[in-house]
Amino acid sequence: MDATVKPIKNDIREAKPVVRPTREEAEQAVRTLLAWAGEDVTREGLLETPKRVAKAYEEFFEGYNLDAKEVLNKTFRDVGGYDDMVLVKDIPFFSHCEHHMVPFVGKAHIAYLPTDSVVGLSKLGRVTDVFAKRFQTQENLTQQIIDAINDNLNPRGAAVMLEAEHMCMSLRGVKKHGATTLTQRFTGVFAEEPKEQDRFFHLLALQK
Numbered sequence: 001m002d003a004t005v006k007p008i009k010n011d012i013r014e015a016k017p018v019v020r021p022t023r024e025e026a027e028q029a030v031r032t033l034l035a036w037a038g039e040d041v042t043r044e045g046l047l048e049t050p051k052r053v054a055k056a057y058e059e060f061f062e063g064y065n066l067d068a069k070e071v072l073n074k075t076f077r078d079v080g081g082y083d084d085m086v087l088v089k090d091i092p093f094f095s096h097c098e099h100h101m102v103p104f105v106g107k108a109h110i111a112y113l114p115t116d117s118v119v120g121l122s123k124l125g126r127v128t129d130v131f132a133k134r135f136q137t138q139e140n141l142t143q144q145i146i147d148a149i150n151d152n153l154n155p156r157g158a159a160v161m162l163e164a165e166h167m168c169m170s171l172r173g174v175k176k177h178g179a180t181t182l183t184q185r186f187t188g189v190f191a192e193e194p195k196e197q198d199r200f201f202h203l204l205a206l207q208k
């Protein structure tokens with residue numbers, strides 16, 4: 001495979017290879033946008049900006065190089081037979097809206113009911129970033145997180161809720177600053193038994 005052709009990991013769209021432009025082409029695209037916005041791209045303050053933006057993009061979108069399977073492949077059995085709900089709430093994340101390429105920022109709440117093993121708690125934050133650090137819709141992000149948990153942990157049930165503010169709704173367009181979007185997905189026992197969903201919501205509502 002050509003070095004510039006990379007499949008997107010953990011994505012149903014991964015069947016289609018992605019041809020990546022060179023870094024120089026990416027930097028040139030930044031210059032084009034600056035000039036289109038009305039800037040003089042030769043002024044001193046902007047000379048290094050294309051390079052900085054490319055570097056920032058490598059960080060914002062590193063999820064395309066990450067693999068959820070690798071994040072979730074290490075599990076532990078030595079938890080005294082614990083098989084009740086594990087919930088990590090208020091996981092901060094930011095992603096970028098695929099429609100406007102501006103951030104949406106919020107918190108993820110992720111729960112699962114283990115079968116016979118658990119995963120390191122930090123990995124739920126890491127798997128959120130595997131998918132958040134891509135161009136996304138909030139719905140797709142929610143679905144990808146829960147799919148990764150189900151595919152890799154085989155839990156009795158999983159629940160994912162995201163709450164986020166979309167800058168494309170706050171800073172431009174409709175300009176509804178402070179509006180929060182909630183998305184949620186339940187699978188397994190959480191989908192089948194309302195009592196389990198209620199427990200999830202109850203634990204989410206508990207004050208620290």
Ligand SMILES: Nc1nc2c(ncn2[C@@H]2O[C@H](COP(=O)(O)OP(=O)(O)OP(=O)(O)O)[C@@H](O)[C@H]2O)c(=O)[nH]1
Nearest residue numbers: 097098099100136137138139166168169172173174
């Ligand atoms: N469902 C969903 N919509 C999103 C998300 N992020 C942004 N959007 C919406 O995507 C829509 C794109 O609408 P368009 O009419 O194609 O684009 P637009 O003219 O820029 O729309 P406005 O934002 O209304 O100005 C907007 O309504 C956004 O609010 C997301 O994560 N999920």
Ligand SMILES: [Zn+2]
Nearest residue numbers: 097099100168
């Ligand atoms: Zn948007």
